[in-house]
Amino acid sequence: MQERWREVFHSFNKKATPSRCAIVEVFEEKKKHLSAEEVYECLRAKKKKVGMATVYRNLDLLLRMGILRKVNFGDGKEHYEMIRQALQHHHLICTRCGEVIDCGDVEDATFFERLREDFARKYRFSVASYHVSFYGLCARCQDDL
Amino acid sequence: MQERWREVFHSFNKKATPSRCAIVEVFEEKKKHLSAEEVYECLRAKKKKVGMATVYRNLDLLLRMGILRKVNFGDGKEHYEMIRQALQHHHLICTRCGEVIDCGDVEDATFFERLREDFARKYRFSVASYHVSFYGLCARCQDDL
DNA sequence: ATGGAAAATGATAATATTTCTCATTAGAGG
DNA sequence: CCTCTAATGAGAAATATTATCATTTTCCAT
Numbered sequence: 001m002q003e004r005w006r007e008v009f010h011s012f013n014k015k016a017t018p019s020r021c022a023i024v025e026v027f028e029e030k031k032k033h034l035s036a037e038e039v040y041e042c043l044r045a046k047k048k049k050v051g052m053a054t055v056y057r058n059l060d061l062l063l064r065m066g067i068l069r070k071v072n073f074g075d076g077k078e079h080y081e082m083i084r085q086a087l088q089h090h091h092l093i094c095t096r097c098g099e100v101i102d103c104g105d106v107e108d109a110t111f112f113e114r115l116r117e118d119f120a121r122k123y124r125f126s127v128a129s130y131h132v133s134f135y136g137l138c139a140r141c142q143d144d145l
Numbered sequence: 146m147q148e149r150w151r152e153v154f155h156s157f158n159k160k161a162t163p164s165r166c167a168i169v170e171v172f173e174e175k176k177k178h179l180s181a182e183e184v185y186e187c188l189r190a191k192k193k194k195v196g197m198a199t200v201y202r203n204l205d206l207l208l209r210m211g212i213l214r215k216v217n218f219g220d221g222k223e224h225y226e227m228i229r230q231a232l233q234h235h236h237l238i239c240t241r242c243g244e245v246i247d248c249g250d251v252e253d254a255t256f257f258e259r260l261r262e263d264f265a266r267k268y269r270f271s272v273a274s275y276h277v278s279f280y281g282l283c284a285r286c287q288d289d290l
Numbered sequence: 291a292t293g294g295a296a297a298a299t300g301a302t303a304a305t306a307t308t309t310c311t312c313a314t315t316a317g318a319g320g
Numbered sequence: 321c322c323t324c325t326a327a328t329g330a331g332a333a334a335t336a337t338t339a340t341c342a343t344t345t346t347c348c349a350t
Contacts, residue, residue, distance in 0.1 A: 015346050017298060036337080051300045056337065058298095069280075072217035076308075077336065092270045101268055111256045115279070123246055124284035125237045132277045134260070135214075139269035160317050162327060181308080196329045201308065203327095221337075222307065 012065055019043075019050040023058045024067065032102065033071055033081040033091075071131060073100050083129070090131060094138035101138065157210055164188075164195040168203045169212065177247065178216055178226040178236075216276060218245050228274070235276060239283035246283065 005024050006016040014020070026042045027034065034042070036055050043050045059080055062068040068080045073093050092101040116127045150169050151161040159165070171187045172179065179187070181200050188195045204225055207213040213225045218238050237246040257275065264270045 010347095015297060017346070019299075049300095053301080053338080054299055060338095070219045072219065074215045074217065074223065076223075078219065092264060092268060092272070094270075095273065101270060103264065103268065119237060119248065119279065119281075123237060123248065124287070125239075125246060125279070126281045126287060127237070127279045128240065128281040130277055130279045132275055134264065134270070134272045134275045136264075136271045136273040142269070142271060155318090160326060162317070164328075194329095196331095198309080198330080199328055205309095 008065075008067075014061065014065075018048070019054050020058050020061075022046070022048045022050065023055065024062065027068065027080070027082045027085075031082075031085055033079040033100070035077045035079050037077070039080075069129065069131075073098070073133075086131075090134065092134045092136065092138070094141055095135050096137055096141040099138050099140075103134075153210075153212075159206065159210075163193070164199050165203050165206075167191070167193045167195065168200065169207065172213065172225070172227045172230075176227075176230055178224040178245070180222045180224050182222070184225075214274065214276075218243070218278075231276075235279065237279045237281065237283070239286055240280050241282055241286040244283050244285075248279075 002016075002021050002025065005021055009016040009020065022043055023039060026039055026046075030042065036052070036059060039059070040050070040052055040055050043055070059068065063070065063080070067082060067084075069083050069086060071079050071081055071086075071091065073079060073091070075098060089102055089104045092103055094100075112130065115130075119125045119127055147166050147170065150166055154161040154165065167188055168184060171184055171191075175187065181197070181204060184204070185195070185197055185200050188200070204213065208215065208225070212227060212229075214228050214231060216224050216226055216231075216236065218224060218236070220243055234247055234249045237248055238244075239246075260275075261272045264272055
């Protein structure tokens with residue numbers, strides 16, 4: 001399975017270093033959005049010692065390669081998630097406690113397609129992807145008012 | 146016009162200080178998303194000397210009062226915009242040059258209502274507001290490839 | 291296999307943004 | 321006008337991210 005990533009990196013003329021491979025593996029395993037710090041901790045837990053600078057450098061590379069995307073929950077740090085896992089998946093962000101719930105399988109292809117056309121026409125902007133953040137109260141916080 | 150805000154602050158048991166009033170006025174005048182630094186610069190331009198700490202403190206207060214909301218474009222800083230001006234308005238973010246285009250009047254009430262019901266049922270999450278970020282290439286960057 | 295060029299890494303310094311501290315000032319009700 | 325308390329300014333501190341540079345590693349051609 002790491003062989004597949006090795007080829008992907010090579011196709012971008014990038015080296016398949018152990019740190020780099022370990023970082024994509026973390027995202028494949030966790031299947032969720034992670035901050036740079038969280039990635040670093042996951043690597044530690046797996047006994048891989050990778051410096052923080054290397055984590056950031058590779059997150060940036062994976063962004064440029066179109067493998068990760070950034071998402072932000074207003075907590076002061078950037079979070080990253082695999083685009084492949086992120087398709088059709090948005091976030092419910094609790095404005096009281098900060099909890100983030102991933103919500104998958106939103107059936108919105110029609111909505112998206114219509115907007116893509118609108119934006120191309122009105123602003124000459126070509127949409128590649130999109131992300132919806134929903135703000136409100138999670139179940140727990142609704143009860144605790 | 147500042148008299149109106151004076152009353153709003155008082156209704157929250159907050160003092161209507163010159164800095165505080167000046168900050169909401171900046172948002173009313175600019176009618177767009179601003180970073181803390183940009184707010185600070187706008188105040189300077191108007192010859193109001195307000196410390197950076199005060200800007201941050203009041204942005205936070207205005208968030209808690211539900212007058213502003215945070216938006217993030219992945220450029221390392223938080224941006225703030227008036228919720229009143231932000232209804233039905235989303236952002237087109239160019240992944241090449243970072244330009245942010247506001248796109249208003251998105252006709253999506255039906256889409257939104259359906260999701261609100263879905264989330265209440267599935268996750269017991271009550272949606273108060275939402276925000277869509279569209280990523281892609283702006284007109285200029287499409288030409289410059 | 292081995293050597294060498296180029297890229298990647300680690301450690302740490304630097305930068306940028308946001309929050310905190312605390313002494314001083316100023317708003318609002320009496 | 322006085323007093324209580326919240327708000328402010330200035331700067332220190334905390335956080336998150338990026339840059340620097342000497343050293344190590346990958347990978348391709350030999």
